[in-house]
Amino acid sequence: MDDYNAFAADYNEFEEEAVTLWRLGYPVVTGLLGNLKGKSVLDYGCGTGIFSRFLESKGARVTGVDVSERMIEVAKNSGKDTIEYHTISSAGIGFLSDETFDFVVSNFVFCTIQTRGEISLILQQIFRVLKKEGIFIFMNSNWDKSNGKEFVSFRLDFCSNLVSGQPVMAVIKSDPPIVLHDFYWPVDDYREMLEGTGFRVRDYREMKAGSDDVSWRDEKDFPPYYVIVAGKFEIASSLRSSQ
Template sequence: MTSQEALSEDEIESGWVGGEAPKLNTTVTLVDYDPEWPAQFEREAERIRGALGERVLVLEHVGSTSVPGLCAKPCVDILLEVPDSDDEDAYLPALEAAGYQLVIREPDWEKHRCFKGPDTNINLHVYSPGNGQTPRYRLFRDRLRSHPEELALYATTKRELGAKEWKYIQQYADAKTAVVEEILARARAEQYDGYSEAYASHAEKSVTNALYDRPAIVDLAGDVEGLSVLDVGCAAGHLSALLAGRGADVLGVDASAGMVEVARRKFGDVARFEVVDVTGPLPLPDASIDVVTASVVLHYLKDWTATLAEFRRVLKPGGRLVFSVHHPGEDWRWFEKDDYFQLELLEDDFGLDGKPHPVRFYRRPLSWTFQAVRDAGFAVDRLVEPMPVPEAADVDPKWTVKLRTEPRFLYFRAVSPS
């Protein structure tokens, strides 16, 4: 259930250590939840800690066997973080001496290694600090543990896919990506409910939001008087209200019920707001919208295909899509990543009111974004790296200098062909 792109057969083989990757060539064996699985994890965890000592930074039970009541392959998944998983000399000999065998090496993807256990069927996944998979494993596991309906959905999907024949077990894992992403999207939206009030206050005054992002979106949207506008990922409704103030008929949608509640309270007199999961079908008829805006929201989605297709469906011929995302150069530089061209899940701390709030999003190269928009049938009309409005310097001179000299967000205007 990683964020890795589906692997080709050549990629599966190239990552395997010491020969050919084992072939399944049959269906996947799934068994009912075994209450012994947590004990198996604890036994392995004790052995791993004994082998590595202080080199163990994170050691957790993840995957389906960590979720009570969930069917699973009888194989315990374990997440291990060491100081540098690329530095195999620092931990590989100790693990091998304890009976573990390195079977997968993927240095170009999250510095990932995978080991099999000495006497128990396990997958020991090894990463370095700051990887994108640790928060993903935790969020997915905890979501299934606390939401029976999500557990049931995932279990049903697993059994349906498990009944099919697969050449490699990795292909079965890749086939589950769609439902995993669907569940994770709901989990992330729910996280925002808990700090919607704090975010609304921040977004109202933040130079980045109020004097940089929203003016750029409004400028690219152009004259919207008398037009229907769909504001996707509307959050607390500030952009929706600006567009309504320019004469547009605005519907703001957001996956977070907490955000929508705040938006209705603050701006419900000028715009309509609904809770909508933008990864699924939009509750709108074909060709019913003149302008779609999506301010700093699409980078939370791994795959844009279905979302952009829905934007294209609801837009009238000649309608405009205006959106902003994290600037690819900024994410690459800020997180000190080696490979600019990789699609990668990142985690950052978006602190509000002095409290930490982890946020997870995807970085990707500019070419990926441009191609996704083109593949969806849009014609890219403008690509903009804007400056903050002049009054930003009076509000926060230091931050304004950063916005004027370092890339922050990237803006697209695309047109649905007539």
């Protein structure tokens, strides 16, 4: 498992400006959430709070939790006293009441987790703290479509054996580069774990770059990320057939 404590400040500095992330990642998530004014949002695995601050800037009341003390410390020092941050143990959000949040988001967190058991424990807690009509959204790097691809802000090192739980490596193009040792889980595995918890998958999104002012690398032909939207009690809708 990566030591996020070791590179928290470098991660924060680079990702706050990372073009691929801000054009094709975070705005897709907020677009799916809609109007955030006055909504309560839990950012599970908030890291240094980059996305938490974005949510707050859109009027949400945000709570961020993460297992890395240093990531949370950087988040707390990033000048948004209105966001509540907590260092937790994995799935350790028992201190949050049942059915508290309109939305839960979790970006690039499940891909850092080695076992289905641990992912399921976290999903159970997220399910518990979501309001009845609440929405849970999470984003990951898109290994299925972009294995070995090079983007402006990061790359996915080619993996010849993409099977459930396989260790994979993503490299953030900061200076020095940050190497992330992640685990590949297929979208179908996530769907199974979500549905095993009681969630229903409602939507699946991914985005490629269009023609604009950015000198894109592989972003025009391959989607860097995907986003899964799950609801508590809504009727299941199947993932897009393009998946």
